[in-house]
Amino acid sequence: MRVRIDGGTLLEPILNKRYQASVLMDDQTGLILSVGTDLPEADYVIALNGELLLPGLVDLHVHLREPGFEAKETIATGAAAAAAGGFTQVACMPNTNPPLDSPQLLEWVVKASEDVGLTRVRPIACITMGQAGEVLTDFAALQAAGAVALSDDGKGVQHGGRMREAFERAAAVGLPIAIHAEDETISGAGVLHSSAARRLGLTDIPPEAESAMIARDILLAEQTGAHLHVCHVSVESAVSLVRWAKSRGVRISAEVTPHHLLLTEAVIDRDDAVFKVNPPLRTEADRLACIEGFLDGTLDVLATDHAPHTAAEKSQGVAAAPFGMVGLETAFALMYTHFVATGRMTLSDLVHRASTAPTSLFQLNGGVIVPGAPADLTVIDEKTERLVTPDEFASKGRNTPFAGWRLVGWPVLTVCAGKVVYQRQPTVGGNNA
Secondary structure: OEEEEEEEEEEEOOOOEEEEEEEEEEOOOOEEEEEEOOOOOOOEEEEOOOOEEEEOEEEEEEOOOOOOOOOOOOHHHHHHHHHHOOEEEEEEOOOOOOOOOOHHHHHHHHHHHHHHOOOEEEEOEOOEHHHOOOOEOOHHHHHHOOOOOEOOOOOOOOOHHHHHHHHHHHHHHOOOEEEOOOOHHHHOOOOEOHHHHHHHOOOEOOHHHHHHHHHHHHHHHHHHOOOEEEOOOOOHHHHHHHHHHHHOOOOEEEEEOHHHHHOOHHHOOOOOHHHOOOOOOOOHHHHHHHHHHHHOOOOOEEOOOEOOOOHHHHOOOOOOOOOOEOOOOOHHHHHHHHHHOOOOOOHHHHHHHHHHHHHHHOOOOOOOOOOOOEOOEEEEEOOOOEEOOHHHOOOOOOOOOOOOOEEOOEEEEEEEOOEEEEEOOOOOEEEEO
16 A cells, blocks of 8 residues: 655755655555655555654664563563654664573564564674673574674673674674673672762762773774674763774764763652663763763764663662663653754754664664655654653553653654554544545
């Protein structure tokens, strides 16, 4: 069936100029057929009223929890949350139970996500068997099964020699290695940044735990020629290290989350695990350094580190509760409200960091609205202000520190492979042509 979207406002990314155009797509091939005015007839027409029509958003760092932790999230609920947040592709981390360390498990994830039929789920496979940091997985076999990157996320590979070998093998097959940068000999049993930890009488996670591992892996990536992708940068020294590595020509990319751009450890004034995340919320100086790095391109992409947990788990208090926040359904609106609407960055830059750049870094299709590209599209309402209301989330997780925030720039329609996978009524309408 041919579907046409009329009345949308598209973006010319280089000049940051807006223009009116229609998009014609085929829900069988999942491709865009044409873009412009006076397009051919369609079987179904979606009528917009000037809302932004953007390429589908892409998140390189989410936790879908399945298999093994279905009480927290499933592929189905995580994909629904992604669609509600405007994401048409997400890369899921392998810290499931069992971890995604075999081709069979990756194939199962791919098949399960295809059966759900919402967003495109791109699995990230383990660097080591069982995330134990010892025996390397079969990188080539995992790549053939659908892996778009390698990571032991949730854990850093502590053994430097093992990590050097991992970079060598990853370079040979052309897969990025995405690191959770944490030297556990420094972080120990820490749970919060230093100041917040002192206030609550808990053990801290020093910033050096993050930066020390990034420094090690920059040198290893430089020596081996591998692609190092640094997850969830949170401290000034880490931003500086990534900037230094880029100046040396190291093949490195890095991501930053909305919560590290918008929050600091100063918000933690009570024993509430909704604020517990790893790496932890840092200082105002660190937040400003992350913003500077994001705006100047040192930190290449926006990623959510969507990490759902049950209410019971998060109610245990900071010391005992698991790390993590949900983020898929609020990420774009948070960034639009606090960066685009305030003039701190252009809409083109945000779309590049949340769509075009992620697809390029992990060699995915998408990130553009042109004939022949995947029909992955996101419609954004720039005007309607809404509260962040966790009870309305499609995700099973409700663990967000942004509850009650007033935001604009919400996704109201998401199209993946030419099919509508999310629609917020009654903002947009459709009819049979």
